[in-house]
Amino acid sequence: xxxxxxxxxxxxxxxxxxxxxxxxxxxxxxxxxxxxxxxxxxxxxxxxxxxxxxxxxxxxxxxxxxxxxxxxxxxxxxxxxxxxxxxxxxxxxxxxxxxxxxxxxxxxxxxxxxxxxxxxxxxxxxxxxxxxxxxxxxxxxxxxxxxxxxxxxxxxxxxxxxxxxxxxxxxxxxxxxxxxxxxxxxxxxxxxxxxxxxxxxxxxxxxxxxxxxxxxxxxxxxxxxxxxxxxxxxxxxxxxxxxxxxxxxxxxxxxxxxxxxxxxxxxxxxxxxxxxxxxxxxxxxxxxxxxxxxxxxxxxxxxxxxxxxxxxxxxxxxxxxxxxxxxxxxxxxxxxxxxxxxxxxxxxxxxxxxxxxxxxxxxxxxxxxxxxxxxxxxxxxxxxxxxxxxxxxxxxxxxxxxxxxxxxxxxxxxxxxxxxxxxxxxxxxxxxxxxxxxxxxxxxxxxxxxxxxxxxxxxxxxxxxxxxxxxxxxxxxx
Numbered sequence: 077x078x079x080x081x082x083x084x085x086x087x088x089x090x091x092x093x094x095x096x097x098x099x100x101x102x103x104x105x106x107x108x109x110x111x112x113x114x115x116x117x118x119x120x121x122x123x124x125x126x127x128x129x130x131x132x133x134x135x136x137x138x139x140x141x142x143x144x145x146x147x148x149x150x151x152x153x154x155x156x157x158x159x160x161x162x163x164x165x166x167x168x169x170x171x172x173x174x175x176x177x178x179x180x181x182x183x184x185x186x187x188x189x190x191x192x193x194x195x196x197x198x199x200x201x202x203x204x205x206x207x208x209x210x211x212x213x214x215x216x217x218x219x220x221x222x223x224x225x226x227x228x229x230x231x232x233x234x235x236x237x238x239x240x241x242x243x244x245x246x247x248x249x250x251x252x253x254x255x256x257x258x259x260x261x262x263x264x265x266x267x268x269x270x271x272x273x274x275x276x277x278x279x280x281x282x283x284x285x286x287x288x289x290x291x292x293x294x295x296x297x298x299x300x301x302x303x304x305x306x307x308x309x310x311x312x313x314x315x316x317x318x319x320x321x322x323x324x325x326x327x328x329x330x331x332x333x334x335x336x337x338x339x340x341x342x343x344x345x346x347x348x349x350x351x352x353x354x355x356x357x358x359x360x361x362x363x364x365x366x367x368x369x370x371x372x373x374x375x376x377x378x379x380x381x382x383x384x385x386x387x388x389x390x391x392x393x394x395x396x397x398x399x400x401x402x403x404x405x406x407x408x409x410x411x412x413x414x415x416x417x418x419x420x421x422x423x424x425x426x427x428x429x430x431x432x433x434x435x436x437x438x439x440x441x442x443x444x445x446x447x448x449x450x451x452x453x454x455x456x457x458x459x460x461x462x463x464x465x466x467x468x469x470x471x472x473x474x475x476x477x478x479x480x481x482x483x484x485x486x487x488x489x490x491x492x493x494x495x496x497x498x499x500x501x502x503x504x505x506x507x508x509x510x511x512x513x514x515x516x517x518x519x520x521x522x523x524x525x526x527x528x529x530x531x532x533x534x535x536x537x538x539x540x541x542x543x544x545x546x547x548x549x550x551x552x553x554x
Contacts, residue, residue, distance in 0.1 A: 119185060119186055121326075123326045127167065131167050131170055132161075132169060132170070133169075135183050135188065136172070136174070137194045139152075140272055143155040143173070146541075146542060147390065154194055157193060158191075177243075177245065181318070184318060192319075195213075196316065197315060197316075202246075207327050208318055209318075210331050211314025212338075213291070215312070215315060217247055217287055217310040218309065219231075219234070219287060219307055220275055220287065221303070229306050231307060236261065238264055238283075241263065241274070242266050242268065243268070248265065271292055272296055274288075275296045276300060279300035279303050291354070295354050298532060301359050352531065353528050368403060376395075379436060380440055383444040386444070387444050390534075393463075396536075397467065398418060400530050406436045406439070407434060415433045416435075420446070450465075456492045465477065467526065468527060475514065476518040477497070479504060480500040483503055484500045487499070501518075501521070505518070
């Protein structure tokens with residue numbers, strides 16, 4: 077009996093140990109299968125996953141041409157395109173800011189975002205890592221030097237010089253090709269120093285040469301008129317959005333999106349918002365404006381802020397308009413009988429309650445109040461259209477804007493769109509059209525130039541107030 081009991085006890089113990097071993101092996105197998113499943117699982121979301129989740133995440137960079145916050149509002153050429161794409165899908169857009177340029181593709185690969193929108197050049201090297209959309213904009217790589225530098229005009233002139241670029245860019249590959257072809261120069265690679273910052277260093281003389289895509293160079297020439305955009309070092313290349321190599325459904329949807337917005341004009345609308353007039357460059361004018369920002373504007377900044385805040389305008393817009401009107405000269409007088417910083421006529425001043433037309437604060441308050449009156453008048457127009465029409469009326473007179481709107485209606489154009497009035501305002505010079513108009517002849521191209529200049533000055537003032545390195549995340553961002 078004792079022997080049998082001992083045997084049974086050993087058997088029972090063995091069965092328990094076997095069950096435990098089996099359970100442990102099963103658990104290990106489950107974990108192993110889960111691990112294998114994780115390894116095999118694509119590190120990207122399908123288009124169906126995105127639509128079901130109701131949101132999509134873009135990986136971008138924090139700079140002037142991609143994404144930034146201004147007065148708490150998300151802006152940037154790439155951001156606006158990405159937001160338009162999210163709207164096209166009917167989902168919410170989240171923005172993930174990559175800490176480093178070379179970190180964007182790894183973040184895409186590990187599933188941290190669904191696509192990259194960062195003015196990324198389509199290159200053969202990158203095509204091994206990501207799937208690019210069709211190109212949506214064409215650029216060239218250019219040499220950027222100080223405007224006093226007349227030595228470097230083309231690729232061969234780089235010989236003997238030092239070129240500063242950010243590490244991991246397409247510039248690095250192109251410069252390596254040029255060097256391999258026999259042009260001897262030194263390249264300094266900066267760890268995630270933006271092209272925008274390197275252009276700034278060229279402008280202040282800290283470095284002599286950098287490379288930039290044409291769109292970036294042209295935009296930054298506005299902010300740094302001391303630079304000169306020299307010869308191209310590459311053929312034309314195209315910018316594209318990048319998705320995970322296996323995200324073919326999302327890739328196809330992005331390509332379809334770009335075709336749609338290029339056909340309906342949405343792409344050009346977004347492009348003009350950020351790049352309108354970048355080809356125009358007047359070194360003397362922009363240099364004078366930059367000097368005036370430091371020498372004259374500070375005297376009137378507080379008065380501008382108060383008046384702008386009182387009427388709901390950005391003070392920088394008012395400052396830009398003021399420069400266009402008077403170059404910040406309080407005693408300015410035009411041949412048309414307009415006076416002061418905001419160029420008020422005596423009739424306007426009386427109507428607005430301005431007693432001393434040459435008093436800077438009174439003149440500013442009167443000018444901003446008048447702009448607000450015009451803005452309120454065009455309440456059927458929206459957003460930027462409304463602002464531009466009000467500015468045009470400030471410049472050319474309300475009556476001529478009414479005439480231009482009537483001409484727009486005759487042409488079945490929307491009179492509440494600035495794009496319509498840009499077509500009809502120049503017709504006011506033509507007797508064929510103005511002979512039947514209530515307010516007659518006007519130099520209708522003037523308000524178009526007026527607004528163009530104001531928006532250039534406004535853009536410069538905005539950029540000076542943005543610290544791209546410390547832009548906080550907006551609500552809804554990752």
